[in-house]
Amino acid sequence: MRFISTLLFLAALAPSPAAAQPASDTTKLPPAVRIPREREIALARSAAPKAVSDSAEIWVLGDNGFEKAVGGTSGYGCIVQRGLGGQHIIPRCDDRSGVESHYAVYQLIERMRLAGRTYGDARKAIADGFRDGTIKEPKFGGFSYMYSVDGAFKTPTGSAKFSPHVMIYWPNCNAKQLGVGSSAGMSGSGLAFIDYGTPECVLVVNTPPGTARPSVDSTAKP
Numbered sequence: 001m002r003f004i005s006t007l008l009f010l011a012a013l014a015p016s017p018a019a020a021q022p023a024s025d026t027t028k029l030p031p032a033v034r035i036p037r038e039r040e041i042a043l044a045r046s047a048a049p050k051a052v053s054d055s056a057e058i059w060v061l062g063d064n065g066f067e068k069a070v071g072g073t074s075g076y077g078c079i080v081q082r083g084l085g086g087q088h089i090i091p092r093c094d095d096r097s098g099v100e101s102h103y104a105v106y107q108l109i110e111r112m113r114l115a116g117r118t119y120g121d122a123r124k125a126i127a128d129g130f131r132d133g134t135i136k137e138p139k140f141g142g143f144s145y146m147y148s149v150d151g152a153f154k155t156p157t158g159s160a161k162f163s164p165h166v167m168i169y170w171p172n173c174n175a176k177q178l179g180v181g182s183s184a185g186m187s188g189s190g191l192a193f194i195d196y197g198t199p200e201c202v203l204v205v206n207t208p209p210g211t212a213r214p215s216v217d218s219t220a221k222p
Contacts, residue, residue, distance in 0.1 A: 023085065025120025029113040032061060032086035039215075041069055044078035046215035048093035048145035053078050056093055059103065065110035066103065075099070081106060084122055086113065087154035090146070091215070097142035097169065104135050130199060137199050142169035144202070147213045164212040166205050167194070173201035 035043065040060045045053040057072030059079040066079065075096035082088055094102060105126055112122045129135035144167040152159040173193050175183045183196055190206040 023119045025118060025123065027119050028116060029084060029109070029119060029122060030086050032082045032110065032113060033089065034061065035080065035089075037069065040080055042215045043080050043089070043091045043148065043150055044093070045091075046148040046150060046213045047078050047091035048076070048147060049211075049213070052076055052145060053093055057099075061110065065114065066107050077103060079103060079106065082109075084109060084119055085154060089150070089152050091148040091151050093145040095143045097136075097139040098144050101136045101138040105129070108135070137171055138169040138202075140169060140171055143167075144169075147207070147211050148215060149212045150215045164207045164209070166207060167202040168205065170201050170203045171199045172197060173203065178203075 037060055041058050044058050044060070045056075047053065048056065052074070053076075055072055055074040056076035056078045057068055058070035059066045059077060060069045061067075061080070061082065076093055077099035078091070078093040081090035081092055083090065108125055108129065109122055112125060126135070130137060146162070146167065147164040149161070149164070152161055170177075170193070173196060175181065175185060175193070175196075178186065178191065180186055183193055186192060192204040193201055194204060195201045
């Protein structure tokens with residue numbers, strides 16, 4: 001997924017303030033927000049149903065980039081994505097295709113952040129990676145869960161929560177494939193495309209409120 005357009009679909013997921021404009025290509029990548037390790041593991045697991053995240057590998061941000069904190073058995077992985085700006089808290093669990101593709105992007109961003117590189121450097125490296133095959137494109141029909149109620153996008157006026165949803169990898173997506181004439185025709189449908197028409201396109205499907213997951217068991221006794 002192209003990170004320069006990450007915030008452009010906020011309106012499709014939850015009411016929020018206006019999304020920030022992409023940072024200048026010459027601006028250095030800011031430091032990423034750090035989270036205590038056990039808390040980050042809990043946040044990552046909250047992205048998917050327990051039956052999924054219990055058998056998934058868990059990735060956390062360490063001193064040298066993302067590292068695997070917990071091994072998995074299903075091929076799924078869970079991570080707390082930070083984005084280029086480093087301040088988003090985006091728990092997600094992806095199938096093997098997503099882990100092989102998106103997690104490579106997240107790792108690349110963190111390496112460039114540590115090296116003091118710019119937004120422009122990172123955007124170019126990501127685009128080049130997809131173009132030359134260094135980064136694999138996710139497979140059509142690949143699947144990502146984003147059920148956590150504790151995720152948030154950083155905005156100019158604070159942060160914006162998003163409603164629970166899943167994402168289906170749909171390279172080179174087209175609204176006509178959903179039976180509508182244009183992406184504008186999807187308004188109010190509970191569906192949205194990110195990175196419309198590109199190899200990194202995903203279809204966002206909002207899910208019922210009952211699918212939302214906290215990162216801490218609210219029923220547990222203190």
